Amino acid sequence: MLITEDKYFIFDKPRNENFVYKTKYCITVMQCIGYKVLKTIFRKKASDDKKYYVSICGIFKDEAFYLKEWIEYHKKAGVDHIYLYNNNSTDNYLTVIKPYLEEGYIDLINWPKSQAQMEAYHDCFNRFRNETSWLGFIDIDEFIVPIENKSVKEYFKEHAYEQSILIYWKMFGSNGLIHRDIKRPVTKDFTSCWYKYDDIGKCFINTEFEISDKQPILHHMLWTKRGVFNMPPVNCCGKICPRDWYNPADRDVFPIQINHYVLKSYDEYMSKVNKSDVMFTQNPKGEEHFRRHDRPSTSTDFTISKFLEK
Template sequence: MLFFYNNDDNTRELLQPYIDSGIVDCVLIKGKGQQLNAYNDAIQKHKNECRWMAFIDMDEYLIPSQGGMLGETMQRLFEGRNDGAAGIGVNWAIFGTSGHKNRLPPPITEKLLNRAENNYWTNFHVKTICNPRLVANYISPHYPHYRLGAYSISDTGKRQWGWSFNDVQYNNLRINHYYCKSEEDYLKKISRGLGDRVGSYDMSRYKYYDKNDVHDELMLRYKSELSKRLKSF
């Protein structure tokens, strides 16, 4: 189930077929900097409905590195653990523009195939998949404040502290983050402002996130399935 928090009135119309089919629960949340309010609302409303909740943005694609289903990967990572591990911090894989200046037609995952090297500093950021019943509240877009004794692990099973993990490995999970998309898209990102607080991006970040050093076609494994599903709605 996808709990989609919508900060734009027009998005619901695009999602309506998925809402009608029961795949998406869409909530309109107005105002600037509402990201953490959305995260915490989802936890309070749905924590008893989900074994795991992943907190990701529209430009982030959570994928199992070795293929298969996400649930199967999570089961394997946490099987036999009884040490307080209540979530996993999944590192970003930052994708650049691949030289595109103008906005691209979807799906962008078939056109943006170059990313930053694993241990480039922007990839240190994580987003978290967690057991929502063991989360007190979200204090950052990247990492929750857990209840006493609970914590996140990294992709390699090590205890992870805070919003980043700098030994970046994509053995099990990763988040493809299409931060810039194209230069035109990034300019629109600036106009929208930050998601978690009142503030804005600027062009100084663009050069840090438009990284295209590694050619990466992992998302193409989903090309046919994605095309089939999009055509079904």
């Protein structure tokens, strides 16, 4: 029997919780004991002396309509700096981000390689790790929302000794919109969301550590390393997560989340999937993906509004 959710999460991929799964689960629990020891041995505080404390890296292609809101929001939410990788955009993105470039809030890196998103992330880490204490990798449709803290920076200050932190998606649906004026804010037009968290998210790394090559898609499961030792991320509940299907939690509302506006309106979604992007030459997602992600959006979440008022 396939299981599609548990107490806290809707699973991105249904699970067959058979004997093999339960065996792997028990092994993972035992492994976490060892990882906890490693985590203690190699414990190192994120630096307070770098130019920025918390920064994000994003890569975009022809997303000028969404850039200003995304940048302005994270500026208000307490992100110190943004590294933006332009992947062959042909729209007016430069006009949109020019004020932020001039004030120094953004570094713009032209990245002409096709479907090289992970390579761009590694480049960002290697190029800028010495000027930021924490670096996260998120997309232009993702907004970091601290729940218990006043800002993103305050949250990471309180977790300065972690190596890598996994923050889960709160998935937002279409609000029943087929068409939409895309000049309107995404964060105000879409408030319907999943009734539980997605069991996938994005990671931030303490740049005192190296990035491990254990996970090829590093922004979902960012392992760190010190010498020959590889260490998995902890999630925002403080639990070690060595497998992408192992996500222990102990509360209904997490202290921080990433609002993922994966669909927007139907027209926006179809426009997105019918063109290439930073990851896919031909996007494999279609109408079934839209329906599957819109169907569980039976709750609402207005937490992000505390920053929108600013």
